[in-house]
Amino acid sequence: MAAAIEITGITKRFGQFEALRGVDLQIEQGEFFALLGPNGAGKSTLINLMAGLLQPTSGSIRIMGHDVQSDYQRARQALGVVPQELVFDPFFNVREMLRFQAGYFGHGPENDVWVDEIIEGLGLTDKAYTNMRKLSGGMKRRALIAQALAHKPPVIVLDEPTAGVDVELRQMLWAFIQKLNQQGHTIILTTHYLEEAEALCQRVAMMKQGRIVALDSTRALLKSHAAKQLSLRLSAALPAVLQPLLKQQNGEEVVLAITELTQVETVLTALRQAGVQVLDMQLQEADLEDVFLNLVGNQQGVLA
Numbered sequence: 001m002a003a004a005i006e007i008t009g010i011t012k013r014f015g016q017f018e019a020l021r022g023v024d025l026q027i028e029q030g031e032f033f034a035l036l037g038p039n040g041a042g043k044s045t046l047i048n049l050m051a052g053l054l055q056p057t058s059g060s061i062r063i064m065g066h067d068v069q070s071d072y073q074r075a076r077q078a079l080g081v082v083p084q085e086l087v088f089d090p091f092f093n094v095r096e097m098l099r100f101q102a103g104y105f106g107h108g109p110e111n112d113v114w115v116d117e118i119i120e121g122l123g124l125t126d127k128a129y130t131n132m133r134k135l136s137g138g139m140k141r142r143a144l145i146a147q148a149l150a151h152k153p154p155v156i157v158l159d160e161p162t163a164g165v166d167v168e169l170r171q172m173l174w175a176f177i178q179k180l181n182q183q184g185h186t187i188i189l190t191t192h193y194l195e196e197a198e199a200l201c202q203r204v205a206m207m208k209q210g211r212i213v214a215l216d217s218t219r220a221l222l223k224s225h226a227a228k229q230l231s232l233r234l235s236a237a238l239p240a241v242l243q244p245l246l247k248q249q250n251g252e253e254v255v256l257a258i259t260e261l262t263q264v265e266t267v268l269t270a271l272r273q274a275g276v277q278v279l280d281m282q283l284q285e286a287d288l289e290d291v292f293l294n295l296v297g298n299q300q301g302v303l304a
């Protein structure tokens, strides 16, 4: 079985600037995959290369086994990309636009059942016959997501689909995308909402300055890269023996970084021996945001 996406040795220069510096990545069919990274890491450039909108400086990309350059049409047919920007054709209503889009990929009336399914799945039923230019911003975004899906592509790329959208659309979108994933579609998601990636994606790639700096299952990343946090309110100062674990001090509260649960016992013993009482205690699991900050740092705008 061909991989959904196979990226081999991709580099991309814009003049002197190297936006991608050797990216290798294979995403299997049926995966729900997150592509994360701070602003400027190269995510959109990689997506534009997948969609054939840019030519790589070197390397190759295959979508469902089809080379994006030498077999462009079949590669493009296999891919649906939901772009970041709201670009649309103002002359059609929603349903017409979707049928037109599917027609562009060679589908006829047999695809209408699918078009109606996405209209319903994205909550556009009431707007199906409304002209695109009369839709509100949120509804336009739904229509653009629908547009990327109109030709029923097996591989779906969502480039920050929930940036600036309300909770209702977010929940509806994720329910629908999860259903598509269960039906066998491969989903690739970029998002700055790391809790979304953590909740939805089985595997994560983190990019920094044009390179992949981490690639693993979400679970393994959480386990290997981030510590748990133990927050304590104490009756006296933190004993010196525990200072090496100190991560933060917020007034009365001290936050210790621990890697193993057994360390909690060690901390409590050390406190008892020093005669320090625990007034309050909270153990917090590491989340994907901690991993992200550890690996790529909190550059400006990362978690906008």
Ligand SMILES: Nc1ncnc2c1ncn2[C@@H]1O[C@H](COP(=O)(O)OP(=O)(O)OP(=O)(O)O)[C@@H](O)[C@H]1O
Binding pocket: 014, 017, 019, 037, 038, 039, 040, 041, 042, 043, 044, 045, 046
């Ligand atoms: N057409 C272009 N010409 C010159 N530089 C470009 C061009 N497109 C992108 N870049 C640069 O390449 C780098 C990667 O940009 P890209 O848009 O891929 O990042 P990103 O990870 O998608 O960021 P964001 O999270 O902000 O969308 C940036 O430094 C950007 O300025």
